[in-house]
Amino acid sequence: MEEERCARVVPPAERTRDQVELPPPALDNRLTVHPLWPEINRISTEQIQAAFEEVGGGIGWQLFAEEGDMRMYRREMEVDGMVMDPLKAMHKVRGVSAREMCHYFFNPRYRYEWE
Incomplete structure (x- = not known):
């Protein structure tokens, strides 16, 4: 637990649930060149949006x-x-x-x- 605590990067400002940060696609080129990347990205984005929708x-x-x-x-x-x-x-x-x-x-x- 101590190692995890030390490895965490504390953001400068407190985030709300509407400010979800996703890593930029260019972070790891192996992800974006995979043939299923567009579909994975689309479905992931839809699921994140649905999770934050108000009821x-x-x-x-x-x-x-x-x-x-x-x-x-x-x-x-x-x-x-x-x-x-x-x-x-x-x-x-x-x-x-x-x-x-x-x-x-x-x-x-x-x-x-x-x-």
Whole structure:
């Protein structure tokens, strides 16, 4: 943990969630010359935008499940003539960092216990 703390670069100003910084594509040319790069970049950008979309207002997200601090939303939309129902879940986990949450959620050793 000490090594991680020392390796982190503290940004000069506090960022809000709307100020996500992505590395410039020219940072590593091997990424941008890969044949799937345009599709990966497009899908990643769409997913980041969807994650930061607000759920209220005229966007169309409808609450369909709520349990404690977890809320699940869906939205009906049509893409290229096909009806799609994207889902969005929001949950608060107190007392742990986002990094810890991801580590334990995606590590198979712990994930199977959660599921």
